[in-house]
Amino acid sequence: MSTETLNKLIARHDASPHALVQILREAQVLQGWLPRETLGQIAQALGLTLAHVQGVAGFYRFLHTRPVGSYRVLFSNNITDRMLGVDALMRDLCQRLGVTRAQVRADGRVSVDLASCTGLCDQGPALLVNHHHVVTRLSPGRIEHLAALIEDQVLPSLWPAEWSRVDDQIQLADVKLGPQPAPGEALGAAMARGPQGMLDELKRSKLRGRGGAGYPTATKWELCRNAPGQMHYVVCNADEGEPGTFKDRVLLTSYADAVIEGMTIAAWVTGARRGLIYLRGEYRYLLEHLHAVLERRRAQRLLGHGIRGHAGFDFSIDIHVGAGAYVCGEESALIESLEGKRGTPRIRPPFPVEHGYLGQPTTVNNVETFADVTHIALHGGDWWSRIGTRQSTGTKIHCVSGDCERPGLYEYPFGTRVGRILEDCGARDTQAVQVGGPSGVCLSAFEFNRHIAFEDVPTAGAFMVFDRSRDMFTVARNFAHFFAHESCGFCTPCRVGTKLVVRRMEKLQRGDGSAADVRVLFKLDQLMHGTTHCGLGAAACNPLRDTIAKFRPAYERHLQSLHFVPDFDLDAELSQARLATARDDTGAHLENME
Ligand SMILES: Cc1cc2nc3c(=O)[nH]c(=O)nc-3n(C[C@H](O)[C@H](O)[C@H](O)COP(=O)(O)O)c2cc1C
Numbered sequence: 392m393s394t395e396t397l398n399k400l401i402a403r404h405d406a407s408p409h410a411l412v413q414i415l416r417e418a419q420v421l422q423g424w425l426p427r428e429t430l431g432q433i434a435q436a437l438g439l440t441l442a443h444v445q446g447v448a449g450f451y452r453f454l455h456t457r458p459v460g461s462y463r464v465l466f467s468n469n470i471t472d473r474m475l476g477v478d479a480l481m482r483d484l485c486q487r488l489g490v491t492r493a494q495v496r497a498d499g500r501v502s503v504d505l506a507s508c509t510g511l512c513d514q515g516p517a518l519l520v521n522h523h524h525v526v527t528r529l530s531p532g533r534i535e536h537l538a539a540l541i542e543d544q545v546l547p548s549l550w551p552a553e554w555s556r557v558d559d560q561i562q563l564a565d566v567k568l569g570p571q572p573a574p575g576e577a578l579g580a581a582m583a584r585g586p587q588g589m590l591d592e593l594k595r596s597k598l599r600g601r602g603g604a605g606y607p608t609a610t611k612w613e614l615c616r617n618a619p620g621q622m623h624y625v626v627c628n629a630d631e632g633e634p635g636t637f638k639d640r641v642l643l644t645s646y647a648d649a650v651i652e653g654m655t656i657a658a659w660v661t662g663a664r665r666g667l668i669y670l671r672g673e674y675r676y677l678l679e680h681l682h683a684v685l686e687r688r689r690a691q692r693l694l695g696h697g698i699r700g701h702a703g704f705d706f707s708i709d710i711h712v713g714a715g716a717y718v719c720g721e722e723s724a725l726i727e728s729l730e731g732k733r734g735t736p737r738i739r740p741p742f743p744v745e746h747g748y749l750g751q752p753t754t755v756n757n758v759e760t761f762a763d764v765t766h767i768a769l770h771g772g773d774w775w776s777r778i779g780t781r782q783s784t785g786t787k788i789h790c791v792s793g794d795c796e797r798p799g800l801y802e803y804p805f806g807t808r809v810g811r812i813l814e815d816c817g818a819r820d821t822q823a824v825q826v827g828g829p830s831g832v833c834l835s836a837f838e839f840n841r842h843i844a845f846e847d848v849p850t851a852g853a854f855m856v857f858d859r860s861r862d863m864f865t866v867a868r869n870f871a872h873f874f875a876h877e878s879c880g881f882c883t884p885c886r887v888g889t890k891l892v893v894r895r896m897e898k899l900q901r902g903d904g905s906a907a908d909v910r911v912l913f914k915l916d917q918l919m920h921g922t923t924h925c926g927l928g929a930a931a932c933n934p935l936r937d938t939i940a941k942f943r944p945a946y947e948r949h950l951q952s953l954h955f956v957p958d959f960d961l962d963a964e965l966s967q968a969r970l971a972t973a974r975d976d977t978g979a980h981l982e983n984m985e
């Protein structure tokens with residue numbers, strides 16, 4: 392890449408250090424990878440040190456500081472993609488192309504590897520090429536054709552359009568996925584109430600955030616609105632990295648107006664003048680579409696200066712594309728990334744509502760939360776609060792994947808029975824459901840009468856179905872790999888702990904495990920719980936704990952294969968592990984266990 396091209400790229404971002412991740416991403420598109428020389432030029436132009444720029448580039452999986460293949464193929468390693476045969480398909484492609492997984496072929500043409508989850512589990516198996524061309528519904532035939540196209544050096548943009556078809560797969564629609572209001576209608580209703588009136592409406596709705604934690608949206612907005620600052624920000628968290636979750640993809644594809652309108656209403660209430668959408672790198676293919684929606688809304692005077700003719704109501708939205716790091720879904724890591732840094736979660740408090748993007752008051756909400764706000768503005772808070780349960784009002788979108796006849800999106804009022812969702816999606820002989828993704832909860836058949844709600848089974852959206860043919864140990868093992876792969880490495884309990892979990896799970900998988908390994912797994916769970924810096928590490932052992940407790944025979948099968956533990960006693964193992972847990976020297980414990 393010429394210096395002139397790079398300088399133009401940097402100038403397009405006003406040579407702002409906060410745009411570093413975007414500049415690196417775009418420079419890589421032009422060059423294929425990021426040589427040291429390019430990093431040096433970028434550092435100089437932005438007034439940063441080379442070490443800082445290298446540190447940032449090294450953090451994100453989709454940024455490469457070493458040469459990579461011209462065709463970088465990443466298969467989705469999500470458990471439901473694996474159940475659909477991703478492993479065999481990847482082996483087939485590697486064989487056809489004569490390439491070893493995770494290595495660049497000698498001629499530099501191609502590399503093949505795994506990615507955590509591409510957000511396409513309802514139409515998998517899926518893969519990404521060069522991080523932004525998606526190929527869905529993989530089959531042996533498609534792999535054979537794909538290998539030939541790569542050998543013939545046909546650009547992914549010229550591959551059959553059908554391959555990159557991504558369907559919404561809406562199986563059941565309620566208020567959010569049903570008919571939509573005209574752009575501006577809900578915003579008009581919000582503005583007619585005034586900022587305080589809209590906030591009161593939101594309070595009446597009792598809306599809780601859809602990103603997982605269920606924090607009351609009105610409280611968050613009020614705290615942000617009341618926090619002193621030169622500039623307030625609204626951030627839409629579209630990182631959607633939790634395996635098994637793909638609702639935000641559909642909302643941004645076909646309901647982008649509702650999401651952006653919700654962000655604009657947030658600006659009206661909090662006094663923000665700038666908004667940011669943090670779009671996960673895997674959804675880069677939605678970027679042009681989203682820019683077009685923003686452009687149209689600007690033309691409709693629903694964004695920009697004097698929105699809907701109201702002098703002083705100015706709000707603009709930019710899009711920041713992520714670069715392959717699940718931890719950046721955590722709101723403070725996301726803000727770090729937006730500021731052009733490594734996505735390391737911040738120490739909280741202070742919370743983003745007081746000290747967020749560029750140190751200013753910032754409200755971060757999930758894509759679905761913003762869509763909810765649009766419908767609340769239109770129909771009122773009382774209407775919303777009458778849907779669902781007392782503590783969980785409104786509807787929730789579930790991303791159904793795995794062993795069922797009709798995967799896709801299902802929207803239900805909160806309070807819906809798990810069994811009802813299984814019936815509706817055509818699941819048969821179901822052994823388990825992983826609700827909320829690997830960070831969530833694994834339910835076994837005796838729990839299918841429980842209800843989806845913050846007061847019973849909370850969820851961020853994933854609903855992965857496993858029938859009785861599935862080995863739940865394999866499921867937990869896949870999740871263990873996911874957390875180890877995605878740990879940002881900042882704190883010892885998570886960095887070391889997630890790797891130790893993987894090591895023991897692999898030992899059990901090989902049939903070399905004993906009761907002592909299960910004891911170590913319990914101990915790791917105890918040590919990591921409550922000692923990690925952010926929610927990723929805190930949730931990393933959830934699948935392990937749930938599956939050992941509820942699907943014990945799946946583990947015992949691996950142990951019994953060596954006739955190792957005839958007297959394995961789960962309760963005794965657990966209490967022993969509890970006794971051995973010393974919270975204040977967790978790091979030392981973990982390092983010693985390695
Ligand atoms: C490791 C980790 C990953 C997360 N990923 C996401 C995500 O992809 N999308 C999201 O909205 N929230 C995610 N969250 C939760 C956010 O930190 C935050 O609570 C949420 O965006 C707030 O929005 P809400 O109030 O509308 O729910 C994640 C949290 C953790 C700990």
Ligand code: SF4
Pocket residue numbers: 718735736877878879880881882883885886923924925926927928929
């Ligand atoms: S818990 Fe894991 S992801 Fe979170 S800060 Fe620590 S190392 Fe990083």
